[in-house]
Amino acid sequence: MNRREFLQILAIASAGGYAFPKDVLAAGNDMQTFYDVPAFGNVSFLHFTDSHAQLLPIYYREPSVNIGLGASLNKAPHLVGDAFLKEYGMKANSMQAYAFTALDYAESASRFGKVGGFSHLATLIKRLKADRPHALVLDGGDTWQGSATSLWTKGQDMIDASLLLGVDMMTAHWEFTYGMDRVQEAVEGLKGKINFLAQNVETSDFGDPVFEPYSIREINGVPVAVIGQAFPYTPIANPRYMVSDWTFGIQDQKLQETVDEVRGKGVAAVIVLSHNGMDVDLKLASRVTGIDAILGGHTHDGVPDPVIVSNGKGKTLVTNAGSNGKYLGVLDLNVDKGGVKDFQYKLLPVFSNFLDPDPQMEKMIQSVRAPYLDKLNQKLAVTNELLYRRGNFNGSFDQLIVDALLQEKGAQIAFSPGFRWGTTLLPGQTITMEDVMNQTAITYPGTTLNEMSGDTIKTVLEDVADNLFNTDPYYQQGGDMVRVGGLNYTIDPNQSMGNRISNMTLNDKPLESGKVYKVAGWASVQESSEQGEPIWELVSRYLTDKKVVGDIQLNTPKIKGIENNQGLM
Numbered sequence: 001m002n003r004r005e006f007l008q009i010l011a012i013a014s015a016g017g018y019a020f021p022k023d024v025l026a027a028g029n030d031m032q033t034f035y036d037v038p039a040f041g042n043v044s045f046l047h048f049t050d051s052h053a054q055l056l057p058i059y060y061r062e063p064s065v066n067i068g069l070g071a072s073l074n075k076a077p078h079l080v081g082d083a084f085l086k087e088y089g090m091k092a093n094s095m096q097a098y099a100f101t102a103l104d105y106a107e108s109a110s111r112f113g114k115v116g117g118f119s120h121l122a123t124l125i126k127r128l129k130a131d132r133p134h135a136l137v138l139d140g141g142d143t144w145q146g147s148a149t150s151l152w153t154k155g156q157d158m159i160d161a162s163l164l165l166g167v168d169m170m171t172a173h174w175e176f177t178y179g180m181d182r183v184q185e186a187v188e189g190l191k192g193k194i195n196f197l198a199q200n201v202e203t204s205d206f207g208d209p210v211f212e213p214y215s216i217r218e219i220n221g222v223p224v225a226v227i228g229q230a231f232p233y234t235p236i237a238n239p240r241y242m243v244s245d246w247t248f249g250i251q252d253q254k255l256q257e258t259v260d261e262v263r264g265k266g267v268a269a270v271i272v273l274s275h276n277g278m279d280v281d282l283k284l285a286s287r288v289t290g291i292d293a294i295l296g297g298h299t300h301d302g303v304p305d306p307v308i309v310s311n312g313k314g315k316t317l318v319t320n321a322g323s324n325g326k327y328l329g330v331l332d333l334n335v336d337k338g339g340v341k342d343f344q345y346k347l348l349p350v351f352s353n354f355l356d357p358d359p360q361m362e363k364m365i366q367s368v369r370a371p372y373l374d375k376l377n378q379k380l381a382v383t384n385e386l387l388y389r390r391g392n393f394n395g396s397f398d399q400l401i402v403d404a405l406l407q408e409k410g411a412q413i414a415f416s417p418g419f420r421w422g423t424t425l426l427p428g429q430t431i432t433m434e435d436v437m438n439q440t441a442i443t444y445p446g447t448t449l450n451e452m453s454g455d456t457i458k459t460v461l462e463d464v465a466d467n468l469f470n471t472d473p474y475y476q477q478g479g480d481m482v483r484v485g486g487l488n489y490t491i492d493p494n495q496s497m498g499n500r501i502s503n504m505t506l507n508d509k510p511l512e513s514g515k516v517y518k519v520a521g522w523a524s525v526q527e528s529s530e531q532g533e534p535i536w537e538l539v540s541r542y543l544t545d546k547k548v549v550g551d552i553q554l555n556t557p558k559i560k561g562i563e564n565n566q567g568l569m
Contacts, residue, residue: 034354035127040344041334042220043269044135046125049297050323051139052146052174052421053158054438055365057117057352059109059424060324061388062302064102064569067493067562068279070471074566077278077301077320083566088304099326099349100302102569106386106426116325116350118161119357119365124328124350125165126358132332134219138226139170139194140297140321141275144186145177146421148437149372154178157368159186162194164361169195169215173231173275173298177443179242187211197228197273199258200251210246213258216267222335225262229255229274231298233477239444241527250280250474252287259290269335271295278303278320279473285309285316292340293317293331298478300390300420302327304347317343324423326350376434380543383431384550389422389439392468392567393556394483397422397439400549401535402485404542409449411520412506413457413487418464418480431543436536440522446531447522447538454511457519458501461489465500469493484555485520487511492560503558 068078079087081101090096098108099115129135139162144155155178162170176183187196199213214227232250235243259270269292274281277299285294289311302322309316321329327347334342369376389395394402398416405414422439425431452460460482467477481491490503504511511517522535543549562568 035124035348037128037131037330037346037348039131040332041342042134043222043224043333043335044132044219045138045271045295045329045331046128046135047138047140047273047295047319047321047329047331048121048325048327049140049275049295049321050142050300050421051116051118051158051325052142052323053144053150053155053441054116054147054324054423055118055149055157055161055369057114057120058324058438059114059426060116060326061105061386061390061424062100062102063391065392065567066301067392067469067565067567069469069493072279072471072473076303076307077299078567080567081569095351096349099351100304105388105424109424109426112351113353115352117352117357118165118325119361120350120352120355121325121328122165122358122361123355124348128328128330136168136217136219136226137166138271138273138295139167140273140295141170141172141230142174142297142323142421143170145174146438146441148376148434148441149369151437151441151443152372153368154182155186159190160364160368161361164364167194168217169197169226169228169273171197171228171230171273171275173234174238176230176234176243177238179443180245195226197226198230199227199255200232200249201230202247204245204247207247214262216262216265222269222337223265223267224269224271224335225265225267226271226273227255227258227262229272229276231275231478232280237478237525239525239527242443250276250284252284255284256288256290259288263290268337269333269340274298277473277476277478278318279476281318281320282307282309283473285318286311289313291316292333293343294319295329295331296320297323302347302349306343306345317345319345319347321347323421376432376437378433378540379430380433380436380540381431381547381549383425383429384427384548385552386427387425387431387549389424390420392480394554396552396554397425398483399485399552399554401439401539402483402555403552404539405447405520405522406485408538408542409447409518409520411449411486411518413452413517413519414485415460415519415521416483416485417523418468418482420480431549433536433540436539436543440534440536440539442523444523444525444531445534445536446524447520447533447535448524448531449518449520451516452519454504454513454515454517457487457511457517458504458513461501461504462498465491465493466497469500470497484557486555488555488557490558490560494561
């Protein structure tokens, strides 16, 4: 349904006396001006990130659990639900509340519709560029991965969509999981079209730069530098063998040298296009001077206002623009030769019912999907539950996956990665093969069944918990807590490494440290790991047999020590 059809339905329903909620009726008028963002200053950037190959409009539920600790306690981006609304002055049950929180999600989604979609994003970009034709379009990475068609075309569908969208520069993370050869082939094809920037990726042997570290453009007569920062923990969070010849890392000292280098070339503004994650970017901004703004990604945080970070020589704006094509960040700067004087920032939710699809992009999307439609549309089951992933612990789609692993592998315990990508389904929707692929489409999808001792299982949980809850952002290596099936446990995020996990039980009996258990999983980062069928085949078989998904029991841990934490609804 496009914008015109949606507004026509509202008008017909209203005229016929149908009791549409007032906020939906009001939205039909308010959205006429919602996307009117007057240009400000003379330098502009349009920023999206973590689209995870979602070409079509989707549902995407924001987290109800996003715990912050230490310096991040009760601060953005670790605010959820009512605390988020209060912080940013948003009304409950509004379209903004729907876009930015998980409050009353299923009901709000049924009222306000899907979000994102590259054809709608294209329309919004064109609308904004009409007032700021000089604006650069920046892609924060995680664009070439996350859907069936991106996997089957090795990211080419998203590369073509990005070119049509008018992307000027990008950085990367999941792009690297196609392997070094494919990435270099793709980057070579983008030369002269899109700058692929990553100042922190070097060769393992001599430390030579693999990609362009930065790009300098003149905007309205003002020289501006954009520096790329790829995901620093790619070889840890993803298989090392896929990028065996390259090194990554935060490398804040090298970034400082890069900033100093471009400043020495006379640029008036420096932007870092980052895939660090927002907590890392906040620390980075306090340590590296000379950066005017960090346009960030990776942690999928939709943060309406920039956080202004002070450092030794000035201030840096730190932003994060959500995921799944759901938002577009608009950063306008007033810049002269002396530097940035002022700014304006808006993070615009992309409501697909209120933006007409761009015809050219729509045609491209239909073309790239056409050869795969039969497979994509394969009906597997119907859900009576809201199925979602995003959050520090098990989401309902994660639970479905671990339940499938337990049953199909004959395991006692199941692990599933704490990925933050994956779309949402509303109660009553049919689960298709495309929906399963939206949760599982990776280049190392093999399922496993291993024997692990109780001690090893605790070590696994402790390691992942430290990656997530270490109070030093530089030790947070991405992702949420591993999703667990069969096993129950208690977690205290405030404790130190090795002391967060306790009270592990299986079938109401304590897990024994020396006893061996059958543990199923998928997405092993070890090249030598013996892997079975792809996870999507296992899950689709499970769903086909099940036919109806309902009464999902989330196997979430008992959480200690986070009273009054505003990252928990």
